[in-house]
Amino acid sequence: MNSMMIENFNFLINCDISNLSKNEKLSYYRRIKSKIDMVMNDKDIDLNFYQKLLILKKRVMSKILNVD
Amino acid sequence: MGREKGNKGFLKNKRSKKMERYSFKFFFNNEQREYKKKRYTYVALDSCILIDMMKVLTGTAQFKKSPQYYSMLSKLMKRNIFNKDHSKNPRGDLVFCVLPHVLQEISNEDGEIHASMKKFIEKQTVILDIAPCNQKNFDKKISRLSSEYCNKGFFLDEENAPTVDSLIVAEASFFNLTLLSRDRHICINFKDKSPKEKIRVIKEINRKAFSNNFDGAQAEPKRIEHFLNALEKGEDMPKLRNEDILISDLQQFIWGIDHNGIAKEKE
Known part of the structure; x- marks a missing residue:
């Protein structure tokens, strides 16, 4: 279940969205980030899974940083 | 030779030993020891x-998987000045700091720390909150610094x-804090072709950016083992700088740690 979720997030992050406008790109990555946040906010989350999600979140944050 | 022996004999004299405790030297040494006790090292955590x-x-x-790493980590944690309940650890000499971008990573959109980390972050670390009036200036400096790192080819993705790592390193450099990390991007790694060169360039960029000659120790990202080795060797550790841009409550809190050695309750 957890690995499936990681794979899905990975797929979403790696999707080619170069044809979208700047605002659309931003909202796309922000939506992924908020979904990762939702999963991370679980009190009883396994810390190894949390760490993997955090790495994904870092990647999304970098993507947001580089949207021009 | 005989004279030296005689002198040694004189120093061992009981009466002179008794009198020594009233001497300036004895008092001064003790004062210095007391001062050393109150010197804390601030470090930023990834x-x-x-x-x-x-x-x-x-x-x-998973101690079995990487026993060395986790034993070093627990050694480091024992030196934290805060206990689990935010009381002061008498054996602690390290203050763990959380940088603004690291806080962003472990917080949700509303700025709330994720539930699983909240207690630990609030009780055992110091969150470096920037005062709202200084935020804009701080952001500008950090983004300029991070873009300079990236121009030199550091902290880039595939x-x-x-990446966000460049911002985190820039923030740590701004506060002159050793950034502890196990990330390949951030700290010196043996696999890196020229790790020393990378750190040298980063330090050079920092010196230019802050127009400071860093007469004390200048901070650099480090792995835990390197940091612990440096601590054990008694190397000069970088001191916290630019704390005047933090919110005033936090400035008072840090002042309290440094001068009284007592961490007052955060409001």
């Missing part, structure tokens, strides 16, 4: 290290785009 610390606290750390 988000991965924070999670690993949580693993040690919750007992979920597509050669800047």
Whole structure:
């Protein structure tokens, strides 16, 4: 279940969205980030899974940083 | 030779030993010892290290997989000046700091720290909150610094785009804090072709950016083992700088730690 979720997030992050406008790109990555946040906010989350999600979140944050 | 022996004999004299405690030298040495006790080292933690610390606290750390790493981490945690209940650890000499971008990573959109980390972050670390009036200036400096790192080819992802790591390193440099990390991007790694060169360039950029000659020790990102080695050797550790841009409550709190050695309750 957890690995499936990681794979899905990975797929979403790696999707080619170069044809979208700047605002659309931003909202796309922000939506992924908020979904990762939702999963991370679980009190009883396994810390190894949390760490993997955090790495994904870092990647999304970098993507947001580089949207021009 | 005979004279020296005689002198040694005189120093061992009981009466002179008794009198020594009233001497300036004795008083001064003790004062110095007292001063040393109150000197704390501020270090910034990467988000991965924070999670690993949580693993040690919750007992979920895989000691068998990487025993050396986790034993070093628990050694480091024992030196934290805050206990679990935010009381002062008498044996502690390290203050763990959370940088603004690291806080962003472990918080949700509303700025709330994720539930699993909240207690640990609030009780055992110091969150470096920037005063709202200084935020804009701070952001400008950090983004300029991070873009300079990226121009030199550091902290880039597979597509050669800047990553958040560059911002985190820039923030740590701004506060002159040793950034502890196990990330390959951030700290010196043996696999790196020229790790020393990378650190040298980063330090050079920092010196230019802050127009400071760093007469004390200048901070650099480090792995835990290197940091612990430096601590044990008694190397000069970088001191916290630019704390005047933090919110005033936090400035008072840090002042309290440094001068009284007592961490007052955060409001």
